[in-house]
Amino acid sequence: MLRPPPQLRVSEWAERHRILGSRASAEPEPWRTSRTPYLREVMDALSAVHPARRVVFMKGAQVGATEAGNNWLGYILHHVPAPVLAVQPTVELAKRFSRQRVDPLLEETPALRERVAPARARDSGNTLLSKEFPGGILVLTGANSAVGLRSMTARFLFLDEIDAYPGDVEGEGDPIALAEARARTFGWRRKAFLVSTPTIAGRSRIEREYAASDQRRYFVPCPHCGEMQWLRFERLRWEKGDPRSARYHCExxxxxxxxxHKTAMLAGGEWRATATAEDPHTVGFHISSLYAPVGWYSWEQVARDWEAAQG
Ligand SMILES: [Zn+2]
Structure with a gap:
């Protein structure tokens, strides 16, 4: 009983315990970090044993960022129980997030199912926006609700889609600052995960947060010459009007x-910091949709979407 708990990292927890998608896909299957290898270091920076207090993740669509956040929530509920505040842009989106993301996470993962009572049970401590579990509570709220952001002190903050947050929440200032103030009492043990797809350059919150971080990029090896590089849109080339001809060109x-080639490139990749963080306790990751695993979002589709967006 007195043995300290094993110091699992989030990716290890996910590999051991997370079951994916009996709702979405026909067959429930265990989580495999090897499918999205770039998420390993992001998730592990969220582990209680990692010194980072702020983890910034600027990401494109279809890279699995939401699942990284879900794995973190599962890890907290099961492994380092504490108060958690999960913030979506609005209260309405928080409700949707609860139904579409949190409920399946709790129902499909046996280790979590036994810790949180079903929502339907009376006095279960489980409502749409609040999930009690032994040793902690998960509260969901919207960045448009000052009351929600002030409702509790939280050791862990999951700040999702921050580019859609209002600049000021009900006259009380910046919602991120408001949420982070609620975690201060936890000192060095606190942790915030700031996630978003960037919107408008120069006005993007996640871009600003990433710029203040150590700016990690995922370097992958060229299958031809082995040169390590991070993927950028300019190096994707195709014949105009023929997205199927899209190929990435090694720099x-x-x-x-x-x-x-992508699967082997992702497996052989590594995160490298490209700057020095203003705050040494902040780590930042940037990954675009060019890294989406084979079968999720192809380079052909990137080219197709780019052509469709012209004009
Ligand atoms: Zn090359």
């Missing part, structure tokens, strides 16, 4: 890289 040897 060192300029050889075309095919979609099917």
């Amino acid at each position: 060192a040897c300029d050889e075309p890289i095919e979609e099917h």
Whole structure:
């Protein structure tokens, strides 16, 4: 009984306990970090044993960022129980997040199912916006609600889609500052996860947060020459009007890289900091949709969407 709990990291917890999608897909399957290898370091920075207090994740669509956040929530509920505040842009979106993301997470993962009573049970401590579990509570709220953001002190803050937060919440100032003030009493043990797809350059919150971080980028090896590089849109080339011809061109040897090379490139990748953080306790990760695993969002689709957006 007196043995300290094992110091699992979030990715290890997910590999051991997380079951995915009996709702979405036909067959429930265990989480595998190898599918999205770039999420490992992001998740592990969220682990209680990691010194980072703020983890910034600027990401494109279809890279699995939401699941990284869900794994963190599951890890907290099961492994480091404490008060958690999860903030969506609005209270309405928080309700939707609860129904579409949190409930499946709790129902599909046996280790969590036994810790949180079903919502239907009377006095279960489980409502749409509040989930009690042994040793803690998960509260969901919207960045448009000053009352919600002030409702509790929280050791962990999950600040999702922050580019859609209002600049000022009901005359009380910046919602992120308001939420982070609620975690201060937890000192070095607190942790905030700031996630968003960037919106407008120069006005983006996540871009500003990332710029103040150590600006990690995921470097992957060229399948032809081995040069490590991070993927950028300018190096994706295709014949105009023919997205199927889209190939990525290595910045060192300029050889075309095919979609099917991506899996091995992601597996061989590594995060590298490209700046020094203003705050040493902040780590920042940036990954675009060019990194989406094969079968999720292809380079052909990137080209197709780009063409469709012209004009
Ligand atoms: Zn190359």
